Amino acid sequence: MPSLNFKLPLVLTLLHLNCSVQATCVLNELPKYQPQQQVSGTIRNYGFGLGGVLKKWEEQFRHYHPDIHFQDTLPSSDTAFPALVTGQTDLAPDGGEPAITEILSFFEVYGYHALDITVASGTYDVDGKSPGIVVYVHRDNPLSRLTIAQLDGIFGAERNGSLRGFKWSLNDKRSDEENIRTWGQLGLSGEWADKAIQTYGHAPSGTSRFFQLKVLKNSDKWNQNLREYVETGSKMISDDDLAQEGGLQHMLSKELANNKYGMAWSIAPQAKKISGIKALALAAKEGGPYIAPSKASFQDRSYPLVRNLYIYLNRKPGTAIEPKLKEFLRYVLSREGQQEVTVNGSYLPLPPTTVCEQLEKLE
Incomplete structure (x- = not known):
């Protein structure tokens, strides 16, 4: 070819x-x-x-x-x-x-x-301009799409309620049976079926607050294996070499790109020029439509995690x-x-x- x-x-x-x-x-x-x-x-x-x-x-x-x-x-x-x-x-x-x-x-x-x-x-991919959230996996992962409810199951944990504004609501509670902890629970078979999903995301910030609001029903109960990072190049990270290991670009390029059983939520500006990972299409509800992240889908707001x-x-x-x-x-x-x-x-x-x-x- x-x-x-x-x-x-x-x-x-x-x-x-x-x-x-x-x-x-x-x-x-x-x-x-x-x-x-x-x-x-x-x-x-x-x-x-x-x-x-x-x-x-x-x-x-x-x-x-x-x-x-x-x-x-x-x-x-x-x-x-x-x-x-x-x-x-x-x-x-x-x-x-x-x-x-x-x-x-x-x-x-x-x-x-x-x-x-x-x-x-x-924005979709402009650094420092309130970029929306994108979900990434290893490039060899056969998964191509998720619903927001599945994201909740992957990154969240059992909860007995949720926060609506400052009111505690019992309408959005869910049991630990709805936790998604293995790739088999997402429909993958063979070697993937029993492998645990290693989760990655942002440390506490405006971006993580947005993820909690839109995905976790404003709960602060996370998957206990979540590994947290801050934006590389931001005011939240120091300039020394050791600190860079706490940055999202390090996580995406050195960890997720080398861990085919990992999944990360982050932002497109931090994933620029990083090989070995791919973005997933997301659906606001079961049955779709599943929308891939792009400037166009952010522009028309069909993508469900636009800020x-x-x-x-x-x-x-x-x-x-x-x-x-x-x-x-x-x-x-x-x-x-x-x-x-x-x-x-x-x-x-x-x-x-x-x-x-x-x-x-x-x-």
């Missing part, structure tokens, strides 16, 4: 063009921004600058509303909820889901939950959102606002259905 290597640049170019075309099509389906009313005053933002996107939104919004001014304090997502709870901000941009202490503290102060508006999708970027605000149920805040959020969710999301490939714009869901929250 002739080598296909010469076709690779063309294939990659076509894939890039296809994703670019798809993003353009998505943007063209979104409503253009039309001000409902002219607004003025100051909007305070405290939290995460969304990789520079927030500043772009502000700059463009002022073309429509020149009497609006912004007061920004943007050190990190970790400051968003504290500022919202203490009344130091109007909007709290955040790169992820709040911790239970953040949810609870807001509720204890105000007696209701903060309103969350999803303003963009996390969100949020802007939180304090809105008492039954009351109207302050006009200047509503207008700004309407701009963020417009065609023009979502176009800014794509600048420099930072994040992914929302598909029309998600935009409609978020706009409904503003009414």
Whole structure:
């Protein structure tokens, strides 16, 4: 068979063009921004600058509303909820889901939950841009797909309930009989049938909190053989050689790539250029559809483990959102606002259905 290597640049170019075309099509389906009313005053933002996107939104919004001014304090997502709870901000941009202490503290102060508006999708393979979760196995593993429930069985453990916000619920309990600990339980036979699944994942972080929320029903009961790692090149890891053994790239290249009985959940940026592993398609429910991770499936959000970027605000149920805040959020969710999301490939714009869901929250 002739080598296909010469076709690779063309294939990659076509894939890039296809994703670019798809993003353009998505943007063209979104409503253009039309001000409902002219607004003025100051909007305070405290939290995460969304990789520079927030500043772009502000700059463009002022073309429509020149009497609006912004007061920004943007050190990190970790400051968003504290500022919202203490009344130091109007909007709290955040790169992820709040911790239970953040949810609870807001509720204890105000007696209701903060309103969350999803303003963009996390990236597929751009480092530091809220990439979604991808599940990897050794390249020789015959497995090609999993459901989210199976992931729960593999990486989680018996639980008598789950956490919904800060409420403990008994509806999502499961017994240890639903634990999946061998490859045979996933349908593999022969030499695989009785071999234990060695699990790998992230140490405590925003990414692991997202995995717990979406896969483990917000439980913190893990498979006891889970081996934890931090993002290579991040602030969570030191520069010395020994510390690199605690990094995800070391795990993926030196451990998973040499352990055909292993399975890891991680993020695509950490798996770049690592040979010997492959990604699995995932399904949100039994019977599928099973969706392979890609920029396209993250873009249309058909892949079940895409992350969100949020802007939180304090809105008492039954009351109207302050006009200047509503207008700004309407701009963020417009065609023009979502176009800014794509600048420099930072994040992914929302598909029309998600935009409609978020706009409904503003009414």
